[in-house]
Amino acid sequence: MFTRAIVRIPGKSLINGLTTAGLGLPDYDLALEQHAKYIKALEVCGLDVTVLEADERHPDSTFIEDVALLTGTCAIIMNPGVPSRKGEIAKMRSVLGDFYDDIEDVRDPGHVEAGDIMMAGMHFYIGLSKRTNESGAHQVIAHLEKRGMSGSVIKLKDVLHLKTGVAYLEHNNLVASGEFLSNEAFQRFNLLRVDPEESYSANCIWVNDTVLMPVGFPKIRNTIEEAGYLVKVINVSEFQKLDGGLSCLSLRF
Numbered sequence: 001m002f003t004r005a006i007v008r009i010p011g012k013s014l015i016n017g018l019t020t021a022g023l024g025l026p027d028y029d030l031a032l033e034q035h036a037k038y039i040k041a042l043e044v045c046g047l048d049v050t051v052l053e054a055d056e057r058h059p060d061s062t063f064i065e066d067v068a069l070l071t072g073t074c075a076i077i078m079n080p081g082v083p084s085r086k087g088e089i090a091k092m093r094s095v096l097g098d099f100y101d102d103i104e105d106v107r108d109p110g111h112v113e114a115g116d117i118m119m120a121g122m123h124f125y126i127g128l129s130k131r132t133n134e135s136g137a138h139q140v141i142a143h144l145e146k147r148g149m150s151g152s153v154i155k156l157k158d159v160l161h162l163k164t165g166v167a168y169l170e171h172n173n174l175v176a177s178g179e180f181l182s183n184e185a186f187q188r189f190n191l192l193r194v195d196p197e198e199s200y201s202a203n204c205i206w207v208n209d210t211v212l213m214p215v216g217f218p219k220i221r222n223t224i225e226e227a228g229y230l231v232k233v234i235n236v237s238e239f240q241k242l243d244g245g246l247s248c249l250s251l252r253f
Contacts, residue, residue, distance in 0.1 A: 001208050005047045006095065006251040010035055010062035011054035017242040018060055018082065020160070024241060031238035035062070038212075038249055041232055045207040047252065052095065058088045062239075063248040066113040066131075068092055069124075069140065070253035073147050074102040076140055081111035081131030099253070104143045110136030115161035115248055120168045124151040125185065127162030154185055163247050165199070169206040173227050175220065177202040192227060194220050203245030205252070212246050 010032065015025050042049050055061040067088045069076040075096045077089050096103055106112045116127035117140065124144055126137040134153070141151035157179045159165045166186070167175040177194035180186055194202045201217035204224070211224050215233040225231050236246060 002045075002047055002252045004050065004099065004253055005042045006050045006052065006064060007035070007039055007042075007249060008052040008062050008064045009054045011056040011059065013056045013059040014062065014238075014242070016059040018084065019242045021241055021243050026238035026241045028238075034235055034238055035249070038234055038236070038246070041212055041234055042207065042250060042252075044232075045210050045212075047207065049250075050095075050098075055088065058085065060085055060242065061088045063115070063242075063244050064251055065248045066115050068096060068251055069114045069117055070096075070100075070251050071119070071144070071147070071149065072253075074104060074143065075100040076104045076106065076143050078112045078114050079106040079108065079110055079136060080113050081129075081133070081136075085113075102147075106136050106139045109133070110139045112136035112140055113161065115163050116156075118162055118166060118168055120174075120189075122149045124149065125154050125162065125166075126151055127154050127156045127159075129156045129159075129161060131161065152185065154183065160243055163203055164243075164245070165202045167202060167204050167206070167247070169204075169211055169224070169227070169229065170209070171228075175202055175204060175224070190227075192220065192223050200240060200245070203247055205247050205250075207252065214240070214246060 067078050111133045113131040116132040118125045137153050144151050165177045166180045174189035175192045177199045198217040201220045204213035211229045211231050215235045
C-alpha cells in the first residue's frame with residue numbers, strides 16, 4: 001500500500017518540453033487543471049501528497065517520476081538520459097531527505113529515467129531505452145541487491161519508456177501492450193491485454209487497489225474492472241502531448 005506521493009506543478013515552460021507525439025503544444029491552463037485533478041485523485045486513494053513548486057528552468061520537470069526511484073527502504077536518484085533533464089535532480093536529495101535516510105545515486109556513464117523501471121513486489125524490471133543504458137540499469141540493480149531486492153533488464157524496441165507499454169497492478173496482474181505481450185519475462189503474470197488502438201492506456205497506475213487510467217479507453221477499462229479493480233479515469237491530454245502519462249506525474253511510496 002502507498003501512503004505518500006510527491007508531485008511537481010507544471011511550469012509555463014511546459015510548452016517547450018520534449019516530445020515525439022506530434023499532437024501539438026499543450027495548453028498550459030488546461031494542464032494546470034488536469035494536474036490539480038490528478039492530485040485530488042491521489043488524495044482520494046488515501047495518499048498524503050507533497051506538492052513541489054514549478055521549476056521553470058526545466059520544462060519536463062512535472063514528470064517527476066523519471067528523476068527518482070522510491071522503494072520501501074531506500075531512494076535512488078536517477079541520472080536522466082537527456083541533457084536538458086539533468087538539472088532536475090539537483091534538489092531531489094533535499095526533497096527526499098524529508099522521507100528517506102538511505103539515498104543512493106546513479107552516476108555517469110550510467111543513465112536511467114525511472115519511467116523505465118517497473119516494480120513488481122521486490123523485483124524491479126528496468127527497460128533499456130534511449131534514456132536508460134546498461135551502466136545505469138546495473139547501478140540501480142546493485143543498489144537494490146544490497147537491500148535484499150532484485151532487478152533485471154528488458155530491451156525495448158518501440159516505446160519511449162518501459163512503463164509506456166506495461167503496468168503492474170499487483171495481485172499478479174499486468175497491463176501490457178505491443179512488444180510486451182510476447183516478452184518472455186512477463187509470461188508469469190496474468191496479462192491484461194491492451195488493443196493497439198488503446199496503447200496509450202497501458203500507462204496506468206495502481207494506487208491501493210484503485211487503478212487510475214487515462215480517459216477514453218473503454219476496452220481496457222472493462223478488462224481491468226473485470227479483474228476486480230475500482231477504476232478512476234483522468235484526462236491527461238496535455239501531458240500526452242509531451243509523451244507523458246499518469247505514472248510520470250508522481251512519485252508514489
